Amino acid sequence: MSATIIDGKAYAAGLRARIATQVEPFKAAAGRAPGLAVVLVGEDAASSVYVRSKGRATREAGMESFEHRLSADIDQATLMALVAALNADPAVDGILVQLPLPAHLDAQAVIQAIDPDKDVDGFHPVNAGRLATGLPGFVPCTPLGCLMLLRDVHGTLAGLDAVVVGRSNIVGKPMAQLLLQESCTVTIAHSRTRDLPAKVRAADIVVAAVGIPKLIEGGWIKPGATVIDVGINRTETGLVGDVDFEGARAVAGAITPVPGGVGPMTIAVLLRNTLVSAGRRMGVSIDETLL
Numbered sequence: 001m002s003a004t005i006i007d008g009k010a011y012a013a014g015l016r017a018r019i020a021t022q023v024e025p026f027k028a029a030a031g032r033a034p035g036l037a038v039v040l041v042g043e044d045a046a047s048s049v050y051v052r053s054k055g056r057a058t059r060e061a062g063m064e065s066f067e068h069r070l071s072a073d074i075d076q077a078t079l080m081a082l083v084a085a086l087n088a089d090p091a092v093d094g095i096l097v098q099l100p101l102p103a104h105l106d107a108q109a110v111i112q113a114i115d116p117d118k119d120v121d122g123f124h125p126v127n128a129g130r131l132a133t134g135l136p137g138f139v140p141c142t143p144l145g146c147l148m149l150l151r152d153v154h155g156t157l158a159g160l161d162a163v164v165v166g167r168s169n170i171v172g173k174p175m176a177q178l179l180l181q182e183s184c185t186v187t188i189a190h191s192r193t194r195d196l197p198a199k200v201r202a203a204d205i206v207v208a209a210v211g212i213p214k215l216i217e218g219g220w221i222k223p224g225a226t227v228i229d230v231g232i233n234r235t236e237t238g239l240v241g242d243v244d245f246e247g248a249r250a251v252a253g254a255i256t257p258v259p260g261g262v263g264p265m266t267i268a269v270l271l272r273n274t275l276v277s278a279g280r281r282m283g284v285s286i287d288e289t290l291l
């Protein structure tokens with residue numbers, strides 16, 4: 001048996017189309033488009049590519065994109081002042097500061113300076129706390145995109161055994177929170193985990209968010225399991241995930257490819273969060289169940 005390939009690119013295109021249909025009535029009611037501000041510090045090649053594709057997707061959905069490109073050597077105070085100005089700008093519903101920042105800047109301080117109600121990345125500790133306690137807020141785009149794909153495959157996730165490999169604040173931890181909210185039994189694995197293959201073998205759902213090419217071997221996967229590969233690793237042979245795709249697809253029930261899996265979902269969910277933010281801020285109702 002060979003796994004179903006989960007087409008994240010197609011799912012993301014559908015999601016962006018559903019978002020666009022709600023942008024039109026939002027504009028009519030609010031008198032303006034939802035606005036997303038993206039801040040890029042420095043000229044990291046990969047980050048520039050992401051920021052460009054975010055800008056394009058934002059405009060294609062009928063939203064306004066405000067792009068701020070700052071030189072790599074700006075100081076903390078300048079960046080904090082820009083965030084404060086974006087917090088105060090009524091045309092801005094969402095603020096994203098592209099990570100990683102150059103090493104001389106304090107990323108945590110920047111994240112904490114963003115108005116939690118414009119934090120469409122869901123990285124502010126207030127939003128992390130809201131997620132952990134089940135309050136409405138913003139959920140980080142990558143894990144929410146992964147959850148959408150998992151729901152599409154499984155319907156309900158209740159009672160399934162899930163392993164999340166990786167415990168970062170931007171992917172692993174919020175992913176585990178979402179799966180717990182869905183009533184999965186969740187194991188969070190990391191670099192100090194003993195016998196990772198055994199933890200993976202026990203799981204109906206595997207989410208890999210590590211950053212090591214092909215760390216997760218096909219032989220570790222439980223037959224029929226669903227595998228979500230968040231990893232984006234640039235190697236000489238191109239972009240590869242954290243899962244050995246060919247090995248895993250032979251045993252899994254469903255698996256995301258890299259590229260074309262989780263990556264496109266991240267951008268679509270960013271637009272979703274921006275539309276939801278705009279609706280909340282302007283008192284315009286957005287049907288979140290369609291998103």
Ligand SMILES: NC(=O)C1=CN([C@@H]2O[C@H](COP(=O)(O)OP(=O)(O)OC[C@H]3O[C@@H](n4cnc5c(N)ncnc54)[C@H](OP(=O)(O)O)[C@@H]3O)[C@@H](O)[C@H]2O)C=CC1
Binds near residue numbers: 169230233
């Ligand atoms: N598709 C998308 O949209 C996105 C993709 N990514 C990609 O996802 C991957 C993870 O990103 P991110 O969460 O930011 O990464 P981080 O580097 O912040 O976290 C990596 C995690 O992996 C764990 N880890 C490291 N080595 C091992 C190991 N040998 N076994 C098990 N766990 C290990 C670390 O453990 P410990 O905590 O103990 O150090 C850590 O928790 C990267 O490839 C990144 O490029 C990220 C964001 C969005």
Ligand SMILES: Nc1nc(=O)c2c([nH]1)NC[C@@H]1CN(c3ccc(C(=O)N[C@@H](CCC(=O)O)C(=O)O)cc3)C=[N+]21
Binds near residue numbers: 121262263266
């Ligand atoms: N504040 C902030 N928020 C983020 O959400 C954020 C960030 N910083 N820093 C970097 C990571 C990474 N990230 C990706 C987005 C899209 C793709 C994506 O579209 N990937 C395509 C391929 C892209 C390619 O070819 O390089 C795919 O997987 O098919 C991947 C990764 C968002 N991140």
